[in-house]
Amino acid sequence: MHSTLRCLLHLRSPSLRRNLLSYAHIARPSIHGFSLPRVSFSSSTGILRRIGSFAEPAEEEEETKRKRFVSAYYDPVQGRVVTSEQRIDEVFGSSNHQVENFSRGVTEEEESGRSIWVRSAKQKGKEENTETPKFSSSFARRKGKSGKAKILYGCDNCGIELSQWWGVCPKCGVGTVVERGPDMSDVNPKRGAEVSEAAVRSWLPHKAGSAVPKTLAEVNMGRDQTDWRIPLAGLFGMEVSRVLGGGIVPGSLVLVGGDPGVGKSTLLLQISANIAEGSDSDKPSPVVYVSGEESIEQIANRADRMCITTDNLYLYSSTDIEDIFEKIQPLRPRALIIDSIQTVYLREVTGSAGNVSQVRECTSALLRFAKDTSIPVFLIGHVTKSGDIAGPRVLEHIVDVVLYMEGERYSSYRLLRSVKNRFGSTDELGVFEMSGMGLQAVANPSEMFLTDSNTESDVLTGLAIGVMVDGSRAFAIEVQALCVAGRSNARHVNGIQESRADLIISVLQKQAGLKLQDNAIFLNVVSGIKLSETAGDLAVAAAICSSLLEFPLPNDLAFIGEIGLGGELRVVPRMDKRVMAVAQLGYKRCVVPKSAEKLMAALDTDMIILGCKNLKDMIYSVFNQNMET
Template sequence: MQSLRSHFLRHKLLVLSGSETFAGARSLISSIGTCSSSLLNPPVHFRSNSFHSRDRRWEEESRDSPASREGEEVHKSSTYFDPLEAKIKAMPVVDERDDSGGEAEESINTMSAAKVSSSSQERSSQETHENEHNRLSFAGVKRKSGKTKTTWFCENCGDIQAKWWGTCPNCEVVGKFKCFVESEVSKSRGAEISEALVSSWLPQELKKSAPISLAKVRTGTDQSKWRIPLEGQFGLEFCRVLGGGIVPGSLVLIGGDPGVGKSTLLLQIAAIVARGFNHKGPAPVVYASGEESIEQIGSRAQRMRITTKELFLYSNTDIEDILDKITKLSPRALIVDSIQTVYLKGVTGSAGSVMQIKECTSALLRFAKQTNIPVFLSGHVTKSGDIAGPRILEHIVDAVFYMEGDRHTSYRLVRSVKNRFGSTDELGVFEMSESGLQAVTNPSEIFLSEKFSDSDVLVGRAISVSLDGSRIFLNEIQALCVSNCPVKRHFNGIEDGKASMIISVLMKQAGLKLDNNFIFLNVVGGFKLSETAGDLAIAIAISSSFLEFPIPNNVVFIGEVGLGGELRSVPRMDKRLMAVSQLGYKRCIIPETANKLLKALNLEIEVVCCRNLKEVINFVFRSES
């Protein structure tokens, strides 16, 4: 028993001083009873000092050891426990400091060491192969110098993440995330495609470009004939938003909510341009759709009574194919519905991705500028109401128009947000009918109810004048004050903060006891009143409902209400009063500060100037109307 213990201690110290793996010594304790005799034969010389095998003193002591003097060799081996085979194994340790380059002798268990070496090499080779496979799978594309965007997507469900996940957060499948790198090679792909397609059918003299004097540009362009006109009431209303007509070579983007009427608007524009009244006669116009088939577009055109023969329909989502097909027609205009559904083959990402939208828009812009063909695009919007896609999309195009409207009403507004060829203050008003969009000649009729003669109906009703761009709108504001109601306040078309402020001013400055009243406010027609010019009308409508005193139906209120109850002037007061006079109203109440600006105007309307809310209430509810 004493001999076995001494042999074990010698072997353990040898492992501690010169072995590569110390874990084998731990496993040796549990298996020493069965395997110690085979491991420690022949005996290994134990040095007196516990120096490391790489230490100089280890070499000096090795030369002076009895085994060296007697010609005996000291075996250097690494011992470990293999849990798979439940055996203690040893493998030779190659001495890297051996100048003669000789190999270390095999240990006692030569067969076990060979098996261990073979299995270790197989595992190492397998791990190297798996690492190489994972590197290729995750990297996908070799990253180049410069800015690149890397995203990770799940092969099982298609979920996209900004970093790698071992388990997909969406489908909870392990090991399905792959790397996707947007290479810099695709950055110029849109320009290359548009350049190649446009250059293939442009005249040779147009391909050569050079700087031109501004005087020559102005001399050679007739502004009256340069733009493409649109006839009819619909065309005139849309030309108001465009700034006078369609500019050749322009790129126009029209956005709006789903179902608001973007495709209907573009189809009507295409039909008018194809007919070409008062502009060089009929000419081809191509309507390319990536959302509808040709039969579906034809059915809508039949419902809208569009029968022009020069309108060509094409259903495809490949920009390269669309531009290639229309070269034979040389169209007067091109319409793409929509920009989020088209793609370029050489650009990474699917249709609607950031890179695809940017490159497709760049290709269409280059096509429009070099061929002088106007291009109209329709765009989807996000939940917040912005155009879907990168913000650079709105920077690339020449004009951006938003189509607005409540799905419960038939009226549509086309608002200009960006226009390089006209003013952004213009607003187009249309009404959706079975035959398409119809222009509204008097927009104020939308937001005014019928003029009832019964005085009871006129309680809590006031007319305000709002300015949207260059268009004047008369809005009817209705108020209702009740003493017992489960809902305390409800405002429709008016901001909660503004309505609460006006109510507080009426209580504090005008002396109305509105504490125990439940107040409801509504703007007729679904109009959202955001301008301060409607403050006075809101205050008078609430006062009329609270006092149960009707307001004369020929009175209009214009002015901003301050916290002190004072009335403040609003911009473009002269234009507002002229519009009110043309609509047949007889009296208008405005702030006193605006009276100086109206002395030069010859208006057929009575203008009443007041300083604060108290004066307005005393005049409206006590004077003879």
């Protein structure tokens, strides 16, 4: 037998070697053990064929059939066929039907002029409802280059885990080794919705498959849209509700971003206390504030400094999402706050907290939690050096609302701006002032952009009042100008785009005839606000003219309009809102483009509307000492 195999294996044919190797493992039991089938090789066709059949076992006892298993394989190092013996009960276990299935034989199929031997034990095992034998190292599924997970096996008696199938357990010698499934130590099958569903499974009110489409009438049945949102009380609550679109939507996922130290944690702690205390139309409810960056003692210290004493505010410090869901489930909170999304993690997702996968999957889990329980969730997001929220961009797509908190380092004012809102407008803006008691709502937002006049005169030189609109709110801003003669043509601009400032100065020189060539011009917007729209052009031009002509402007006069290259004054959007904003601040006169004079005069205000066609008309009307007062 060995000589026959050696002759065949010396042939340079990989297919023949593979076929021969498969023959070596399809040995059948004989009276004295196992023997290989008789084979022959045709040099004309290059086909390996079977000469004889397997020797049928004679009448023998079952113990004799299981004694030995003889296998043969070609060793390329030694250059010959090597045979090995192994107890058959070690390979197939003590089950008789496994040996029978394995020794049942092979089938022959003729395809393309040659014989192909295939194993039929699995097919016959299915037909007879028997268990397919599990082979040892030759047939065990392992993790290969494709990245598929290997199969784990375990004993049904002692529970030991094995990397391959052994039949009888090698540890206890009694139990049978069975397949337990793929090894998931390095390959995680849970992704996306599976992770989020697994994390909030205990909260799910029904199975995912039981949900059916509903009509709009069925969804709105028994629900009052006016009382649907969660209200926030007080001036602080009104400012936050304005930005959110009228209140907190149940089941919404809100992301709050901002620079370090701007007051994100303070804002959400105050929102938590506001919800927990309730309002006139809403009863007090439990709220859970979870922090992954601070201990509960540190949070309590900040709450005590802000005079928050409600009993319905629960504090918890954890970074495990599933642990958070498990701990807050008995409380059934009205809202959940996570500080921050970059510090929490899911056990099923690989990587440390804060990486792209963890941030994405944790946000998906929290989104599913919010939608299935109708509990609003607030997330705090860190920002990068460029000002964007850290993590994948998909984070801002997953959430329902994205809020940014802005503020200058040396200023106590904070702006809460909405950049995404599925339940309201993104034009809203909330204005707060940071104090020792936390964030306080600013009743009159325009006062943060205006300076107090300490002079005894009723007029100021080089100062003009303009109006800017941020979102849906109008703010009065203060523009300062200083023209210094006898110096080089230098320009220093703060708060205004340099290109826009150059355009206004050039138009004043060309169209209004002002001699600005030999003057150094300094421009500044009070309180560090950025004037990015063209509605402040007229105020900038008026401030420059006031400083150059050394003619003070009355402190009850405002300017609204855009300047064109020809010196003409143009109308800007929301003229009526801007005029009403300065009227509420007590201003008596307002300079606007001539085309908007009749429209602004129809407003219900006590202001005097001065319409001007161009810059020359504006200079004559404003700086004429005989102007009617």
